[in-house]
Amino acid sequence: MAAIPGGADHAHDHGHDHHPGGIMRWVTTTNHKDIGSMYLWFSFAMFIVGGIMALVIRAELFQPGLQVVDPDRFNQMTTLHGLIMVFGAIMPAFVGFANWMIPLMIGASDMAFARMNNWSFWLLPPAAILLTTSLLVPGGAAASGWTLYPPLTVQMGIGMDMAIFAVHILGISSIMGSINIVTTILNMRAPGMTLMKMPLFCWTWLITAYLVIAVMPVLAGAVTMILTDRHFGTSFFNAAGGGDPVLYQHIFWFFGHPEVYIIAIPAFGVVSQVIPAFSRKPLFGYASMVYATSSIAILSFIVWAHHMYTVGMPVAGQLYFMFATMLIAVPTGVKVFNWVATMWRGSLSFETPMLFSIGFLFLFTLGGFSGLVLSMTAVDVQLHDSYYVVAHFHYVMVAGALFSAYAGAYYWLPKWTGHMYDEKLGKLHFWLSIIFFNMTFFVQHFLGLAGMPRRIPDYSLQFAEFNMISSIGAFGFGLSQLVFLVVVLKCLKGGEKAPAKPWDGAEGLEWTVPSPAPHHTFETPPVLK
Amino acid sequence: MSEAGVGVTEQRNRSTLARLVVSACLMFGFGYALVPFYEKLCQVLDVNNLNKQEGALPANTQVDASRSVTVEFDANLHRLPWSFRPVTPATTVHPGQIVTIEYEITNTRDAAVTGQAIPSYTPSAAMQYFQKLECFCFKQQTLAPGETRRMPVAFLVSPSLPKDIGTITLSYTFFEVPGASAAATPVRPAGGG
Numbered sequence: 001m002a003a004i005p006g007g008a009d010h011a012h013d014h015g016h017d018h019h020p021g022g023i024m025r026w027v028t029t030t031n032h033k034d035i036g037s038m039y040l041w042f043s044f045a046m047f048i049v050g051g052i053m054a055l056v057i058r059a060e061l062f063q064p065g066l067q068v069v070d071p072d073r074f075n076q077m078t079t080l081h082g083l084i085m086v087f088g089a090i091m092p093a094f095v096g097f098a099n100w101m102i103p104l105m106i107g108a109s110d111m112a113f114a115r116m117n118n119w120s121f122w123l124l125p126p127a128a129i130l131l132t133t134s135l136l137v138p139g140g141a142a143a144s145g146w147t148l149y150p151p152l153t154v155q156m157g158i159g160m161d162m163a164i165f166a167v168h169i170l171g172i173s174s175i176m177g178s179i180n181i182v183t184t185i186l187n188m189r190a191p192g193m194t195l196m197k198m199p200l201f202c203w204t205w206l207i208t209a210y211l212v213i214a215v216m217p218v219l220a221g222a223v224t225m226i227l228t229d230r231h232f233g234t235s236f237f238n239a240a241g242g243g244d245p246v247l248y249q250h251i252f253w254f255f256g257h258p259e260v261y262i263i264a265i266p267a268f269g270v271v272s273q274v275i276p277a278f279s280r281k282p283l284f285g286y287a288s289m290v291y292a293t294s295s296i297a298i299l300s301f302i303v304w305a306h307h308m309y310t311v312g313m314p315v316a317g318q319l320y321f322m323f324a325t326m327l328i329a330v331p332t333g334v335k336v337f338n339w340v341a342t343m344w345r346g347s348l349s350f351e352t353p354m355l356f357s358i359g360f361l362f363l364f365t366l367g368g369f370s371g372l373v374l375s376m377t378a379v380d381v382q383l384h385d386s387y388y389v390v391a392h393f394h395y396v397m398v399a400g401a402l403f404s405a406y407a408g409a410y411y412w413l414p415k416w417t418g419h420m421y422d423e424k425l426g427k428l429h430f431w432l433s434i435i436f437f438n439m440t441f442f443v444q445h446f447l448g449l450a451g452m453p454r455r456i457p458d459y460s461l462q463f464a465e466f467n468m469i470s471s472i473g474a475f476g477f478g479l480s481q482l483v484f485l486v487v488v489l490k491c492l493k494g495g496e497k498a499p500a501k502p503w504d505g506a507e508g509l510e511w512t513v514p515s516p517a518p519h520h521t522f523e524t525p526p527v528l529k
Numbered sequence: 530m531s532e533a534g535v536g537v538t539e540q541r542n543r544s545t546l547a548r549l550v551v552s553a554c555l556m557f558g559f560g561y562a563l564v565p566f567y568e569k570l571c572q573v574l575d576v577n578n579l580n581k582q583e584g585a586l587p588a589n590t591q592v593d594a595s596r597s598v599t600v601e602f603d604a605n606l607h608r609l610p611w612s613f614r615p616v617t618p619a620t621t622v623h624p625g626q627i628v629t630i631e632y633e634i635t636n637t638r639d640a641a642v643t644g645q646a647i648p649s650y651t652p653s654a655a656m657q658y659f660q661k662l663e664c665f666c667f668k669q670q671t672l673a674p675g676e677t678r679r680m681p682v683a684f685l686v687s688p689s690l691p692k693d694i695g696t697i698t699l700s701y702t703f704f705e706v707p708g709a710s711a712a713a714t715p716v717r718p719a720g721g722g
Contacts, residue, residue, distance in 0.1 A: 112542045175553050183545040187538055217553050221560025236564060251563050314576055 027122070030114035031519060032099045035121050037416070039096030040409075042124055044485070046088035049132060051478050053081040058440075058474035060457050061467050074457035075143035076159070080131060082146025083163065086263065087170040088128055090397065093405045094266035095120075095177045098205045101412065102181060104510035104517060105199045107190025107526045112183035120176035127169040134162035145455055147252060150237035150245045154229050161230070164223045171216040178209035178216075185209075190509070192528035196290070199508050200283060203290050204269030207297045211258045211265070214301075219255040222248060246311050253304035261300045264396060265293055267364075267404035268335060271357045273508070274407045275339050278354035279346025280505035285338040292331035292338075299328050309380045318377040325375035329368065336365055351503075352426030356407035359434050360400060367395025370445065385455070388448025394441045403433070406484065411506075413491050414498030418516030421491040425483055432480035439473030592625040593688040600686070602630060603700035610638040611672070613703055616679065624688040631679045632665065632701070636672035643671040644703040651698040658687040659697060669706050 020028060026038060056077045060068040069077065099117065103110055111117045134141040139157025142148065148167075153160055185206045189198070198206075225236040226248070235241025237248045268289075276283045283289065305313060305321045313321075339361055348354070370392040374380050383389060406429075413421045443466040452463045459467065501511035513521045600622055602615035616631040636642055646666040650656040661667075665680035672678060686697065 113546065179546060179549040179553070182549060183542050186545055187541045213549055213553050214556050217555075217557035218560035218563075221557050225561075225564075247564065247567055250567055251560055254560075254563065314574065317576075 028118070030110070030118050032103050032111045032114070032117065033416075033517060033519065035111075035117050036096045036098075036100030038121050039092050039099055039124075042121070042128075043089045043091075043093035043096060046084050046092070046128060047481070049128075050081050050084035050089055051481065053077045053084070055474060055478050057081065058471040061459070062471040063468070064459055064461055064464055066458055069457070071457045072140060072143060075145075075455065076135060076141040078455050079142045079145055079163070080135070083142075083166070084128075084131060085397070086146065086259070087167070087174075088124070088131070090263050090401050090405070091170075091174055092124060094205075094208075094263075094401075095174065095181075097201075097266065097270065097405070097408050097412075098177075098181050100416065101510060102184055102202055102205060103188070104415075104513065104521060105202055105508055106185065106188065106193055107509050107522045107528075108184055108188035109520065109523050109525075111180050112188055113180050116176055117180055120173045120180065123169050123173035123176075127166040127173070130162045130166040130169070134159040134166075137162065147249075147256065148223065148226065149252070150226060150229070150243075150248050151239065153226050154238050161227065164227050167223050168220055171220045174212050175216050178212035181205055181209040182213070190522070190525040190528060196287065197528070200272035200286065200289055201266070201269035204265045204272070204293055207293050208262050208265045211262050211297055211300070215255040215258040215262075218251060219259075222251040222255065225251075246308075249308045249311060250305070253307045254301070256307060257304045258297070258300040260393075260396070261296055263401045264364075265297065267360070267401045268293060270404045270408035270411075271339065271360055273506075274353045274357045274411050275342050275361075277411070277503045277506040278349050278351060278357075279343045280348075281342055281346040282507070283338070284341035284344075285334070288334055289338055292334040295331040296328060299324065299331070303328065306375055306380070309377050310384045322375055322377045326372065329372055332368055336361065336368075347505075351410070352421070352423060352430055353407045353411035355427065355430040356403045356410065359430065360403040360407060363395055363399030363403065363434075363437070367392055367400060370395060383448055385453055386448035387444040387452045387454055390454050391441045391444035391448060394444075398441070399434075399437055406430075406433075409484075409488075411503070412510075413488070414502040415510060415513075415515050415517055417491045418498055418514075419491050419495035420498050420502060421487050422495065425487045425490070429480060429483040429487060432483065433477060436473045436476035436480055440470050440477055441473075443469050443473075591688055592623050594623050596692075597621050597623055598686050598690065598694070599696045600628075600684075601696065601698040602632070603698055604632060605700065605702040607702050607704045609642065609644055609703050609705050611636055611642070611644070611703060613701075622686055624686045624690050627662065627683060627685045629663075629681050629683040631681050633677065633679050634670070634672065634703075635677040636675060639674045641671055641673050643669050643706045643708075645669045645706050646701045646703045649700050649702070651700065652694060655686075655690065655694050655697040658690040658694075659699070660685050660687060666701060 026034065029035060029038075054077075056069060057074065060066070060074055099111065102108075131141070137158050139159055141159040142153070142156060142163035144152040144156065144160070148163070185198070185202055189195075195203075225234070228234040229236055229238045229243065233241075235243035237243045237245050239245060272283055272289060303321055303325045305317065306325045309318060309321070350358075370388065374383060374389065374392055410421060410426055413419075447463055447466050447470075450463065452459055452467075498515040500514050502515065503511075509522075509526060510517075512526065598621070599619060601619040602617065604613045604615055606613050612633075612635045614633055616633055620628065620630060622628050645668075646664075648661075648664070648666055650659060661682060661684045663681060663683040665682065670678075670680070682699075684699075
């Protein structure tokens with residue numbers, strides 16, 4: 001799917017490039033690359049904020065007893081860490097990738113609705129401010145866990161309202177972003193690029209964007225019900241007025257399970273770009289990847305109650321949700337085997353993006369296996385709300401989504417900045433990350449199996465050693481992420497000039513434009529062979 | 530791309546936008562629609578029903594059919610213008626068996642009267658083996674002028690009743706509650722289970 005090599009020559013700044021300088025350039029920009037960069041920087045900043053909260057949690061859990069924060073603050077930390085990482089770090093990071101890369105990959109000049117794109121980014125900072133400043137209000141931030149279960153959420157102070165509004169704003173932002181992505185992909189592809197010729201990253205985002213449009217409004221509805229229960233006398237979940245707290249869990253997880261795939265599927269997309277490039281082979285089973293991703297997305301709508309096996313459900317319901325959940329392992333397995341088959345007999349080279357992708361492949365699969373363990377009702381009743389669950393979802397969220405985001409960042413950094421990143425530092429970042437990641441989270445499996453509950457600031461003595469190991473690992477992991485910041489800053493300042501296509505095995509239209517990608521690309525659509 | 534081509538794309542973008550915005554709004558409504566949907570689903574599948582009777586009462590396996598006890602019922606009034614009598618004066622039960630009998634009260638005064646019944650047992654040693662599951666004596670009774678009412682007593686005699694007790698007499702005495710029909714502070718009956 002090569003384009004005319006000179007496709008980027010049309011990228012002259014003509015006419016509409018007299019936007020303001022300084023800060024106003026970023027406030028008013030409608031350029032998909034500017035907005036993509038802002039998304040990426042924002043998500044990294046939120047990643048640091050959420051990471052600091054994680055370190056507060058791990059500092060408290062370093063030893064049994066209460067040392068660092070009081071239990072109330074501890075609960076606020078777990079809540080905000082979850083909300084910020086899910087809605088503030090991972091989701092915007094992948095929206096950033098989508099903004100930067102989708103137009104370049106499909107040969108469009110920009111996103112379909114450039115001004116709406118600006119809006120969907122600039123909604124994020126107010127939400128971040130609401131979430132972080134809620135720590136300072138009387139009563140503190142929401143302390144109910146990121147899932148915001150009633151009855152706690154019906155009772156808390158103003159920090160809860162701030163969290164609800166933040167979720168509303170983040171939801172609107174991601175819906176707008178997704179509408180933009182769907183429209184761009186459906187209508188703005190270069191002539192000759194059929195859907196089944198799109199890079200897989202575009203496919204995964206198309207599917208993800210549909211998921212966002214389908215489920216974020218349901219979350220908005222659920223938190224709105226909490227809001228009206230709190231202030232306007234409704235009783236959706238308030239048992240005192242005849243409501244049912246368990247109903248919230250059903251509505252929330254109708255959103256929550258697809259949300260898991262909203263985070264994971266773009267990660268699949270990035271890895272599906274990187275692994276072929278460094279295996280110097282086309283992706284194995286492209287069509288099956290598309291179908292597997294779609295089936296994962298569809299299945300994600302019918303498995304929600306496996307998050308709530310312990311609420312009291314008829315056995316028939318438990319069996320249904322158990323088998324439906326296990327079914328997801330089939331398309332996921334298809335994807336994993338396809339990635340492995342892509343690497344099979346490829347001319348592999350192990351630059352940082354590839355290392356992160358292989359790390360993803362191993363650890364995401366491990367997280368998938370612990371997910372399968374948890375899908376069994378009989379086992380889950382024992383492991384529910386234990387550290388086993390914490391270990392499981394950090395394997396799929398950190399080693400899955402985050403590692404894949406790093407793979408994508410290293411892969412496209414030369415395209416974004418025009419410079420090669422420091423390969424030595426990149427590899428250092430990878431090895432530190434993967435060692436400390438496993439040190440942090442692998443031991444949490446044992447803690448969970450031994451019965452340590454999550455979201456509790458204190459624990460009994462027999463859990464002390466593993467918690468200490470986990471805390472040391474967490475601080476190591478947190479500090480290693482600063483290496484990435486150094487790499488990016490160095491790369492922005494200078495370094496070896498990157499050619500248009502710095503990876504000899506890479507495929508796709510994005511490598512036909514010069515590095516750094518000019519402000520305007522594909523003003524005239526490229527023609528595909 | 531020609532100007533016309535750009536126009537066409539823009540038009541298609543707009544219609545895609547409209548469809549997606551409508552979908553998002555519908556899904557917001559869908560979240561709310563889940564509330565009655567779950568309610569209906571729970572009704573149909575009969576789950577999450579807090580008022581549900583836990584099936585039929587389990588068979589009482591603790592009935593001691595090897596012996597019988599005669600229970601006699603007695604009714605007394607303490608300065609109350611009522612007529613008060615057991616519908617069945619006596620019955621024979623097996624220990625462990627749950628039995629329901631009735632008393633009948635009539636208010637003969639032309640004003641509402643509130644009374645409270647206090648039970649007593651003969652022999653008094655039988656009291657701890659006599660378990661009342663339901664009784665009009667548990668709360669105050671207010672009768673309208675001329676009203677007649679039948680009220681149940683559900684009880685069982687414990688199987689651990691000593692063998693030498695063959696007859697138990699349950700006697701109720703109705704006292705007028707001071708302050709009449711106004712819901713004054715009830716006097717808790719002394720003794721009696």
